[in-house]
Amino acid sequence: MRNNNKTAVAILATSLFLAACGGGDGDGDGTGGTLPPVGSALNAGAGSPTGAQGSCSATTSGVNWDALMTEVCPKLSDYNLFANATDPTAAPTRGGVPYDLSTALFSDYTSKYRFIFVPEGKTVSYNPSEVLDFPVGTVITKTFALPANTAMRGGEELVIETRLLIHRTDGWFALPYYWSSDSDATLAIAGKRLANLTTINNQGQQITFDYSVPKAADCNSCHSIVPDLAGPDDDREQIFLPIGPKARYLNTDYAYADGTVYNQLQYWAEGDLLTGLPSDFQSVEQAPVFDDQVSIPSLSADELNDAARAYLDINCAHCHRAGLTLPVDYAGPAGSSGVQLEYGRDYATDPGAFGVCKTPVAGGKDGYPFDVIPGNPDDSYLLFRMTTVDNRHKMPELARNTEHQEGTALIRSWIDNLPAAGCSTAP
Amino acid sequence: MRHRTKLSKLFTVSALASGLLLAGCGDDGEDGKDGKDGVAGNAGPAVVASTTSGFTITDDAIFVAPNAVDGDDITEALSLALFDLPEDALVVLPRGRFTVTEGIIVNSARGLTVTGYGINETILDFSTSNGDDAFRFQGGNGITVRDLGVYEAPKNGIKTTNVNGIHITHTATVWEGPLESDNGAYGLYPLKSQNVLMENNYAYGSADAGIYVGQSENIVVRNNTAKNNVAGIEIENSSMADVYNNIAVGNSGGILSFDLPGLEKAYGSNVRIFNNQIYANNADNVGAGVVGAVPPGTGVIILAASDVEIYNNQITDNDTTAVAITSYFLIDEDVAGYLVSYGATMADGWSPTVKNVYLHNNTIARNGSAPRGALLAPIVAGYTSSMNSSGMSQTFPAILYDGIGELLSNLGARGIGGFNALVGPEAAADGVNYDPYSPGDLICANSNINGNPAPEYDEVNTGLVYPVDPATATFDGNGNPEAQLLIDQMVNNTYLNCTQPRLAPAVVNFRNTIYGCTGDDLADAACAL
Known part of the structure; x- marks a missing residue:
């Protein structure tokens, strides 16, 4: 847990995206992997899981894909998802793309910083109404930070937790990490309760409440669909799914770090990250911004x-x-x-x-x-x-x-x- | 506030052989504590303890906070132990009374057993919990909860949803002190589950139902005690359920069989309630929603549920009535509004009517001495004054049937025959209709025993609020049927004089063993009734 100043960090966070979005190939420095980027895809040069057993202590120049696929690491930094391991709100490791939702789940007035990491060479498939079809290997990070004042998001904020959704070969898997210090977030299987956090809301009122970092087991409470058991021999299990990244919530403009303001779905499609987006873009469902x-x-x-x-x-x-x-x-x-x-x-x-x-x-x-x-x-x-x-x-x-x-x-x-x-x- | 140290400290039992977590957390450094190194020996697991119900605990179990002492907060140890379990895990909660400050969720467990040392020996106190349900088991199969008590849950005690195979035994859910509206909701609460076995449990103080089975199938509820809840035992929108050898005492309503509108499983069927002791269910009703409408002093109430057999129960000393059998029209009398309010759920097969309820061989005594409840107020007023068919004040009926759903069905197009157009094809094929009642639809009561001393035979009455025969019905100026408050002594068999075929026993297959009257209770006396 720590305070940071988002404004300053945002300025530092641009280089990766300039590289990733500019269509350049061979601009493989920065935090990217040793592999040369392939093509102009947003996830070019991101690397991908090898299928081998991962290690939390492995040193990788890019995302530690193998650890994500097989290990429950004690520290968030073990996965190497962010250029600056102390800042999960910006500058993802090569291949990470930020996104936002037009209307979002309320989580005690926190700001949320979301990134999606799709393995190099893989793409997301469009779905008109359900969550997009993310390939195995996909990792979604969501960081929750409580602003001092909800009217000034991105200013002074308390970074509380980072949750991972990992699409492994046997399905989605969720892990909560709690920012127990300024330097790293640690695995919080049993959750965490923080007493007496405060913020000032848009009406200028100070609000005080306890904040709860959910337990790992809690994730299924929201992130699953359950079988309607059809009889005494029906042994189907619940299926874990992401919730937010549906077309209707992504179908909105995003201000990328390089200054580009662009519809997210089109940005993903043009960045070879999303396939199947209807050419008749007007037919894509759109939820309003709230x-x-x-x-x-x-x-x-x-x-x-x-x-x-x-x-x-x-x-x-x-x-x-x-x-x-x-x-x-x-x-x-x-x-x-x-x-x-x-x-x-x-x-x-x-x-x-x-x-x-x-x-x-x-x-x-x-x-x-x-x-x-x-x-x-x-x-x-x-x-x-x-x-x-x-x-x-x-x-x-x-x-x-x-x-x-x-x-x-x-x-x-x-x-x-x-x-x-x-x-x-x-x- | 460094988690790493906390985590390793909590993994005191190396038998928590989740390689996943151990890999994540590093060496716990405490292997070998208490002489157990967690590596299975060649001789197989050894018995290290036995619960008060005789269940044996072996040394290969996962012991949660084994050294905790009374009053300790074991939330974190419990959360960690129940996350990402191996198949067929045995998780043992410590002996004593402990605090838990979060709701505990267990996902997709297979073959899990969670046990304490006994219903009074292991008590988890959720009175300061920040969660809602104390325990929630979501998905999974073959799950057992036993030998523990869950106290003061903020919402429900133990909820299981979409589980195939749930066995809860020798387990208590308790809200101590008087029955108040801010006590928790359901005590033991299987929902949308298959193969449900609830036995030897104790449910006390729920502001809703102590033991509640909802939208489930293949259910045995036996040998439980439900005391001082709003509803003692409730079977709702569920099929193939046997409820027997239970005690329901001191609730507002003892045993309930309900079909409520608007649920995914639109209706239930084949519920047998037999050989239970259902007495003195006279608590004030502090509940809300539909259950809040249950009249205090009700032994058994069947609401809009069909195919129910109630037999060989002892139903005594309930202030309002022994058995109430009623359509949903008693809850919502706006018949013309049903299309708008319930059209979608009626398409799925929910029906406000009640059909094929067979009440026989019950012993009924000393009920109806102080009938009350807002739902029945005009009916109570009519029976206890001269405004009923006998023309004089009567002891309130021990068997009360509203009759209005049957009358409206029998009236055809003039009644609710038009509802037939709402019924979807699947439900229609399953027999859901609003035709005039056929013999198989009738509400029947016979061979019930008046348990009052001989001079007081007339105090056990059967009452029909509305006549079911259109020929004897009367109508008000608006063409609506009028209540006639028919009444006669039960022993005269004036009303509900018919029989129905017996219903089939419920079959619970839990981990390849059959439970209930076709299985382990084959020789039980109740199953021969």
């Missing part, structure tokens, strides 16, 4: 609905999903709950799936007769659950220890503006 700067009262009715649906999707639908574009007979971990909040679900067909006039099944709370009461957010259990930090009721279950005021304001407004339903006049 962040703490968005003025909710200024949104049109359609924009409000779209923003709320994207927010519910990215914050809830990794668990609260069933059917639609999932593999047959799989659902999210809360697929059985009766509330399904996917971006692609048609509201008019089944408002009950959004909790409208639905009596809570498991639990519930006196004074909140239905999950969603159109026109009455105050008595809607769904909004209460997104607001409270009481463990008995709070949603999402993990990684939220304070209210996302901007997010709940959005959902409040959405519920207020839903068409009246049978329970709307309920006391």
Whole structure:
């Protein structure tokens, strides 16, 4: 854990991307591997897993792919994912590409720094609605840093944790690393709880809360789809998946370190990292940008609905999903709950799936007769659950220890503006 | 705050033979502690201890915080031990009462056994936990939890989701003190699971259901005690379930069989509730949601569930009623609104009606002395005043059937026959319909025993809120059926006088052993009833 000044670091972080994105070949210095880069792909020169047993103590000039594929290393730096091992927020080792999501999961107001590392010679395949199809060897890093002031992200921030998603030959694997010192992050299988962190939100209020670094075992709570066991002999297992990097959330501009501002999907496609992107780019699904700067009262009715649906999707639908574009007979971990909040679900067909006039099944709370009461957010259990930090009721279950005021304001407004339903006049 | 040292210190038991973690964390430096070097010897594992239920613990087990003393926080050791387990692992929790400050999640475990030293010997106190569920087992198969107690979970006690093969035995989930709304939700909570065996457990103080099986199939719940919960034992949207030899006492409702709308598994079937002792379930209902509507003082309640057999139970001393059998129309009476509110789930086969419930050979005594609950308020008022079919105040029915779903079905197009258009093809093929009730759909009660002393026979009554025969139905000015509050002594067999075929026993296959009335309990007296 340490403080750093992101602005200064960002200036230092450009060289790699200039090399990687400029289409140059043979510009193999910097932090790249000893292999000469092949072609102009974004991951040219990144290297790739050899298939051999890895070692956490191996010295590699590029990403320590073999360790990523086989080892649980005690220190984040063992994997050599960042040019500066003390800074996971910038300057990935050769081949790493930063990305952002247009609407993101709320994680206690932290800033998130995401990078994707795809082995050299491999590409990501497009998927219109599910997470993109990442080849074996892919590594995703996400670093969580709490800004001193949410209105000034990238300024003074407390770097707390870095999570890895690694696509191994037997499936995705997740590891949490906690920045226990300024110099490195250490494996935190059992998680970590940090008391009394503070930030100042966009309204200028100081917020204090406990932050929890999830346990390794917690990752599956959100990152899996589970089989709908079809009978006594059905032994299918849950499948671990990334959540955020779906086309609709990547379909937005990103300001790359070299100053290029470009749509991420097109950037990946033109950088030979992504295949199958439709030539009719207008057909690619796009979730709106929602962040703490968005003025909710200024949104049109359609924009409000779209923003709320994207927010519910990215914050809830990794668990609260069933059917639609999932593999047959799989659902999210809360697929059985009766509330399904996917971006692609048609509201008019089944408002009950959004909790409208639905009596809570498991639990519930006196004074909140239905999950969603159109026109009455105050008595809607769904909004209460997104607001409270009481463990008995709070949603999402993990990684939220304070209210996302901007997010709940959005959902409040959405519920207020839903068409009246049978329970709307309920006391 | 250097994790490296903490990690190595925690891996005191080298039998945690996860090469993965050991590789990650380096040599723990403590091999050989307590004379165990973790390398399997040639003689095979030796027995080192036995739990109070007689389960043997061998030296090849993974011992979590073996040297912990009462009051210690064992969260980190527990989290580490239950991450990335080898197949068929035996994980042993220490003897004593310990604090756990996070929810413990176990993923895709295969053949795992988690044991303490006994239901009262190993107690994990989650009262200061920052998590929600105490334990959650997600995915996996052949998982056993035994010989421990989980206290004061912020939300659910032990939840298992999408597990094929879950055996919970000699395990307690407890919220101490009075039953209050902020006690936890479910105690023992298998959800979307197959081959569920729950036995010899103790569930106390849940503000929802003490033992709850939801959206699961092939279930045996036996020899448990559920006390002082809102719902004692609840089987919800589940199929092939046997609930027998249990004690349900001091709950608001003793044993529940529910089908609730809007769930992925839209409806259950074939639930047998037999040879249970269901008495004095008179706690105030502090619950929320649908379970919050259960009238305090209810022995058994069947809500919108079909194919249920209730037999040879002792159902006594419940203040409101022994057995309530009701459609969902008692919860939501807005019949015209069902299309909008429940159309999608009705397409999947959920139905507000209740069909084929067979109640026989139960001993029923001393129920109905103080009926109450907002759900039944007008019904209670009618039966306990002269406003019922007998024209005089009656002891509230020990067997209460709402009848409205059956009447509306029997009314055809004038009733809910139109709901047939909502039923999807798969559900229709499975027999879901809104036709007039056929003989196989009927609610039947016979051969039940009035356990009251002879002069008080008239205190065990059967009541029908609505007549089920359109010919005797009456209608208000809006054409809606009127409640008639029919009542007569149970022994007269005036109402519900029919029989149904017996239901099939549930079969649980847990790690290739068959449990239940076709398996290990083949010779049990209850299974011969």
